[in-house]
Amino acid sequence: MDMDAALAISADGMQAQTTRLRVIAENLANQDTTGGAPGAAPYRRQTVTFGEQMDSTLGAETVDVQKIGSDPTPFPQRYDPSNPAANAQGYVQMPNVNSFVEVMDMREAERSYQANLGVMQTTRGMLTRTIEMLKTS
Amino acid sequence: MLRGQVEAGRADLPGNPVQPGQIDGALRIDQRLGRIQHVAEPLGQRPGVRRAPVRRQSLRRQIFQRQSLRLAKRVHTDRQAGNGLASLNPRSEAALHDPFTLRGQSAAMEPASIPLFALADQRLAWLNQRQGLLSQNLANIDTPGFKPRDLMPFAQSLAQAEFTVTPVLTDPADLAGTEDGTAGSTVLSGEQAPDGNAVSLDQQLMRVADTDTQHELVTDLYTKYLAMFRTAIGR
Numbered sequence: 197m198d199m200d201a202a203l204a205i206s207a208d209g210m211q212a213q214t215t216r217l218r219v220i221a222e223n224l225a226n227q228d229t230t231g232g233a234p235g236a237a238p239y240r241r242q243t244v245t246f247g248e249q250m251d252s253t254l255g256a257e258t259v260d261v262q263k264i265g266s267d268p269t270p271f272p273q274r275y276d277p278s279n280p281a282a283n284a285q286g287y288v289q290m291p292n293v294n295s296f297v298e299v300m301d302m303r304e305a306e307r308s309y310q311a312n313l314g315v316m317q318t319t320r321g322m323l324t325r326t327i328e329m330l331k332t333s
Numbered sequence: 334m335l336r337g338q339v340e341a342g343r344a345d346l347p348g349n350p351v352q353p354g355q356i357d358g359a360l361r362i363d364q365r366l367g368r369i370q371h372v373a374e375p376l377g378q379r380p381g382v383r384r385a386p387v388r389r390q391s392l393r394r395q396i397f398q399r400q401s402l403r404l405a406k407r408v409h410t411d412r413q414a415g416n417g418l419a420s421l422n423p424r425s426e427a428a429l430h431d432p433f434t435l436r437g438q439s440a441a442m443e444p445a446s447i448p449l450f451a452l453a454d455q456r457l458a459w460l461n462q463r464q465g466l467l468s469q470n471l472a473n474i475d476t477p478g479f480k481p482r483d484l485m486p487f488a489q490s491l492a493q494a495e496f497t498v499t500p501v502l503t504d505p506a507d508l509a510g511t512e513d514g515t516a517g518s519t520v521l522s523g524e525q526a527p528d529g530n531a532v533s534l535d536q537q538l539m540r541v542a543d544t545d546t547q548h549e550l551v552t553d554l555y556t557k558y559l560a561m562f563r564t565a566i567g568r
Contacts, residue, residue, distance in 0.1 A: 198461050202468040209472030216475075246476040250503045256465060257503075259472040308474050311534055315468045318545045322464060325552045326457070329559075 199326075201254045202319045208251075208258040209312035215261045216244045216305045220298050227293040230281040238281070239291040241267035267292055453555045459487050460548045466518060467544065470537050478529035481537065482518045 219242050229239040247262030269292045277286035463484045470481040484490065525531045 198465065202461075202465040205465065205468040205472045209468075209474070212472070212475075246473070248473050248476050248479055257469055257473070259476055304475075307534065308471075311471045311474065311538060312468075314538060315464075315471050315541055318541050319464055319468065321545060322460070322548045325549060329552050329555055 199319055199323050201256050203316060204251075204254055205256055205258050206312045206316040206319065208260065210309055210316075212246055212259045212261050213305050213309040213312065215264075216246075217302065217309075219244050219264060220302050220305065223293050224295060224298050227291055227295055227298075229291055230279060230288055232281065234281060235283045235289075236281055238271055238289050239293070240271075241269075241291065241293045243267050449558055450555070453551050453558075455491065456487060456551045457548070459484065459490060460544055460551065463544050464541070464548075467537060467541050470532050471534075471541070474530070474532045474534060474537075476530060479532060481521045481523075481532045483521055483540065484518050 223241050226239040230236075231238050243265045244261055245263045245265060246259055248257045249260040250256075251258045271289040271292050273287045274290050275286055276282055276288045279288045282288045466482055466484060470479075470483075473479040473481075521531070521536075523531050523533055523536065
């Protein structure tokens with residue numbers, strides 16, 4: 197394992213966090229998307245699961261988005277008879293997206309991204325210093 | 334420098350008749366070779382220096398003769414070994430006559446054979462490997478069940494004198510190797526999230542910063558030590 201591997205692993209980590217941010221953006225954008233027909237299911241919140249992955253060319257374990265799953269928590273119901281998705285009793289199923297949870301998740305993704313970026317910068321600094329050793333003073 | 338050369342050199346100086354066996358000299362810094370050398374000087378040229386007594390001169394002569402014999406033996410051995418005249422290059426020849434060169438140091442001047450450079454080499458390898466491991470930890474900061482790892486301290490791994498990373502089983506179907514896969518690195522213990530992930534962001538970033546500082550120290554020391562050599566050879 198060397199510096200190139202460290203850079204590649206950090207890049208993979210950033211890639212994974214970017215996918216996570218994309219899913220968060222989808223969740224937040226669809227936090228009011230109800231179904232089109234009466235009794236139809238609304239938007240279901242998506243979740244991201246990370247998994248470690250052995251990269252045989254690098255000889256190191258990198259990170260990858262293993263699965264984009266769906267949140268099984270039940271949909272909250274809201275009384276809104278005028279909505280086209282309302283059932284016979286006048287209740288509409290709303291998406292199970294909690295904007296507070298999403299925002300917190302976004303912050304966490306940002307921190308993780310920053311951490312990976314920090315490692316990348318440090319590694320790059322180490323590489324530069326090693327190359328500078330070759331230069332005659 | 335051979336004895337004959339010393340005497341031949343003196344023969345050219347006017348007013349200094351050759352007196353075989355009388356060898357005087359001074360220590361001078363040879364800028365081309367980068368070290369102190371014994372350089373023959375004509376007798377009586379330096380006013381402040383008294384002529385050495387005869388007994389001492391004969392002792393020096395004996396030493397020179399012995400060294401010449403050693404050189405001749407070495408050339409003979411080289412010829413037998415098929416190395417041609419490897420011993421006759423100016424460096425090794427000068428090394429035989431140079432009392433200020435440590436034995437074994439003159440023959441191999443590659444940076445890796447100098448202890449401090451070799452140590453810096455190992456330290457840099459260790460730091461590179463550690464950086465890779467730490468980046469792996471931080472990339473897996475949200476992976477369920479991931480346990481962060483770190484290399485064993487440098488002093489400890491230096492004692493083992495080997496930093497090879499051995500393959501680790503990632504799947505139950507993998508065949509077990511003959512070596513312990515966790516020999517080079519240790520699993521860090523610490524607080525664990527509900528999903529089994531034990532990576533602590535601040536702890537890992539602290540280790541990254543530590544690696545960075547150590548790397549800077551090693552590269553700086555290496556450069557300074559190299560500059561010292563440059564000063565010595567006058568460049």
